[in-house]
Amino acid sequence: MSLPLVYNWRNLFVRKLSTGLTFTVVAVVVFVLSVLLSFAAGMRASLASSGSPYNVVVLKPGATSESTSIILPEEASRATQAPGIARDESGQLIISQELSVQTSIPRRGPEGVMANVAVRGVDPVAFRVHDNVRLIAGVEFNPGLYEVIVGKAAAERYENLQLGGEVTIGRLSNRPCRVVGIFEAGGSALESEIWAPRTVIIDSYGRHFTSSIIVRLADASTAQKTIDYINGPAVNLEAKREVDYYEDLSSKTTEIVILTTILIGIMGVGAIFAVANTMYAAVDGRRREIAMLRTIGFSRRAIMAAFVLESLLICTTACLLGLAGSIAYGELIATRQDVLSDATWTVLAYELRVTPVTFFAALIVSILVGVAGAIAPAVRAARIPVIEALRKA
């Protein structure tokens, strides 16, 4: 027979200070874990949703990202001969030549630190290729005019990128471009960008080449054929599935996860010691009580289970508080984060996301801490010599 849960619950309040302190320690550990993981999850989510299985990204061999790649016009025209490219209603190939550049824009808010925001020069065909891009306010830019459209995340995060705002691009310092539209792109990295007519970017940055070519495939399953052709001697450029391209860019999030694991490992062990300390105190303070429970028939196992359960009660409630804290932190304080990618040299805006994975990781860590911290004290409790403990009464 096991002890009633209410017994454990009431016991927690016997030693308010000690329980409270351990509770706080576990809650803080879970909070740190959850915040760090949701950073990684937020970044990963915005990069992972960026690729379409129908798209192939073509870069210069050796270039690590669109912004460091230079494709010369003759190379670009060779790429158009690759097999498997989709055509639109009028028979035109759906291939988007894009020019990736950057501009410095201050972040919104009191500090106004400058951020390197990605600017993508595109032709109208880009909207066919990036089919998740949808205007949510305003209109599309007019290819001949100094007009831009802005991703939702960028509009929220940086100064002057709201509808009707003006932004200076490249060498056009005396002719600012007007923001005529805001677009969303399914939460992807494109939402951190500014899109402008390619002609305007060529002119203002003096770049008569292409950074990347995005090829739309008629059939996603023939991607390898197209990639092989482009990588081969006929074109000699480097093609990747768009999904893989963004996957590579999100390698940094793996580093965050590794770092988090190490950090939480260290903090978790510290928390185990705190829990063990509290539980030892609980056991030592209740020797007579435990001896009494044993006399009236509760087994050693029941006693052990009671202490482990007590520690689990502390840890899981602390876990819930820690998680709640991290959600509140994400919603209220760190609403939008951005990070300068060292591959693209541009900022990526993203939101903290408490995903189910984060939730379970936090739960598992707190259960581990609870059990590991309680085992030794529980064993001691089970081994209390009954008669001797009662005699001391």
Place this chain on the structure above:
Amino acid sequence: MLRLVYLYRNLTRNPLRTLLTCAAVALPITIFVLSMAVVDGINRFLDNASRQLRLAITQKSSIVNPLPEGHRAKIQSLDPSRSRLVSVCGMRWIGGKIERDPRPLSTVAADHDTFLTTFPDYKLTAEQIEAWRRDKQALITGSATAGQFGWKVGDRVVIRPSVPPYTPMEFHIVFVAEDASDPMTNWCRRDYVEEELKKAGYLEGMVSFFFVKCASQADLEHFRVAIDELFARTPDETKTQDEKAFMSEFVKQQFNLPQNLTILAIVTVFVAIMAATNTMSMNFRDRLNEIATLKSLGFRSGFVFSLIQSESMLLCLLGGMIGAAVPYIAFMHTPLRNFTLPVIQYLEIQPVVCLHAVLIAACIGILAAVWPAYQGVRMHVVSALRNLE
């Protein structure tokens, strides 16, 4: 002496609890030391940058946009005597990787004739200067990079730039900067890169940024404004900042590490305080009758207070020293030294950071014992003795 013996006995009376508490303090202190080492590294880097009397000039709209190399002569014309504006060095970032190794390099191509006068913090011997001047493929590397890749002076290395010309380029290492503030960056000669660009048919004559060495702080202030004015309303406007402002812009965009790591360090110290408070209050409760006896024997409240305080401080100091020593030894004296971290890549733990950590551990000890010690002082002897079992 009696007190010390008493303290020692108290600590060894419940060795398990002492050990647990030590560990619960030591682990957060370890995290504290690691994160503050990173912050400290960044700060030392920035402080060194601010001492160098250098200006960094980038294209106005974005650091990624290049400037024409002709700007150098125009900047130099601001002070033909070279007495205030010591030298101007154009640079082009080429990043790069070596073959079959995913680790990214930070390689910058610089004007070889002015690099050494602009960056006198690189102390080359006369022979090495000669090699840098004579050999177009010369490469100066930082101690951390050299350590990671096992490079030494005289080695030939092949780096594939991440920007045009993209083709593999061979370099000869002429100098390993042992005590440079930036132990990661490789410096090569820009004329070599330009030549390769020409061969591959790319646009030449563009630089990513210029560094300008000034003679004094007043000159620095003067040229910071004067250079931007020189290029105002031209197609290639500039943005001139002192080196510290230039560098800290990078740092802030990378997760704002100094700020976030400081928060993390504070949180972990908070955890340590909790753990230590827990132990001390339990210790105190265990020994209620003992303390009551002490007081009834005539020991003053002050003695009781200092007894509880010093026990806590000793415990936390011990934990703090272990917590600070472990990462120090691990990162400074084992192969972990070559471990690369994201963003900062290189971790150097200064003894002063460890010292801070130990001091903080002592403070944790004091804070943790405040409440139990206060209760000990306030304790009513008669009622405490009455409750004795």
